[in-house]
Amino acid sequence: MTYFPEDFLWGASTAAHQIEGNNLNSDWWARESVMPGMELSGDADDSYHRYAEDIALLAGAGLNAYRFGIEWARIEPRQGHFSRAELAHYRRMIDACLAERVTPVVTLNHFSLPLWFATEGGWSSPHAVERFAAYVEKVTDILDGVEWVVTINEPNMMAMITMMTEAMRSGQASEWQSPTVEGESDRNRIAAALPVPTVEYARPMIAAHHAARDIVRARTGAKVGWSIANGAFYADPEHAEKLAEVRYAYEDIYLEASHGDDFVGVQSYSTQRVDDNGLVPHPEHPDNTMVGTAYRPDSLAVAVRHAAAVAGAPVLITENGIATSDDDRRIAFTSEALAHLGGAIEDGVDVRGYLHWSLLDNYEWGHWGPTFGLIAVDRETFVRAPKPSLAWLGDVAQSNGAGTLRTDEVQI
Secondary structure, eight states, rough: OSOTTTTTTEEEOOOOOHHHHOOTTBBHHHHHHHHOOOOOOOTTTHHHHHHHHHHHHHHTTTTEEEEEEEEEHOOBOOOTBBBBBHHHHHHHHHHHHTTTTTTTEEEEEOOOOOOOHHHHHGSSSSTTTHHHHHHHHHHGGGTTHHHHHHHEEHHHHHHHHHHHHHHHHTTTTTOOOTTOOOOTTTTTHHHHOOOOOOHHHHHHHHHHHHHHHHHHHHOOOEEEEEEEEEEEEEEGGGGHHHHHHHHHIIIIHHHHTTTSOOOOOEEEEOOOEEEETTEEEOOOOOTOOOTSSOOTTTTHHHHHHHHHHHOOSSSSEEEEEEOOHHHHHHHHHHHHHHHHHHHHTTTTTOOOEEEOSSSSSOSSOOOOOOOOOOOOOOOOTEEEEOOOOHHHHHHHHHHHTTTTTGGGGGOO
């Protein structure tokens, strides 16, 4: 028995900067050289040259969708100068997917920005919307045959990255801490020091998303939306007012901006408690993941139900996974997550696909330690070594989820 629709997408996701390597004209490449506590991305997984192998491994396992990013800093290394060669490169990636009968899900911006744009002020620049729109219009020239387009990845996490960068520059923080990785000794201090993201961070990215959505719709036949980091926040009843405040600042303002989109991308890894002071850092626990988050596979269904209700749009799971060196644990986590997702679908939530994070072990925005991938990559030779979880997820895809557990069999 399966709860998943017949045309359900089963696949995996990546981000360009995290896997391609040598993204020389981006703000992240520049940031890595000057921020204390940051490791260098370097050659990354060399997927810029090895994308065909990566897509073939995904398809060979039985998956039918691949979410990957187009790197703005490669397409437009200088403002107004668009590289025909780089546009052709990403078109070849699309064609490689189509040749393998893999549905490409294309992300237009995944955190990294052209250095010139970041220097101009990035998303805070008064020219941000027109700059992004010009890039998107150029990219639509290569999107023939692409059915799914994500405009901006996790704008709410992008706001946190901006805040962390500002904290480093002001001296609030002395060492880089990626918002995607829980800190160790500095975790509580940094969490307390950073203010809640405000509408000033959200407004330009919302405007850019809507502009990009209009362009994609006018120039392609693709479905278009953006992806939101969903925290599956919860609180005791006495903290309900603070919970609503935190939800709005961290995700609901972005989910509400998805009204009218063809889908909303949901990205979920764990839950997080809220008290009257705001977000509560994950307490130390033996079951915590490599990035310090709680082991909560049920968070995906919690996030999906909330996102669908607020956004009023169909859901595409654009990221879900676990940072672990134990692949059996990855399979267990994903199996339980899919079981709960199936329960949400059974209850009527419109979910169109599940894209696991990540296809490859990769550069985790300043850190090489956390491993999320279905495929291990030797950083010296770039040899790909598929983990058992890749074959397992491929089998799930081939049965359209029939092999996943029922939610009433899952113990949380």
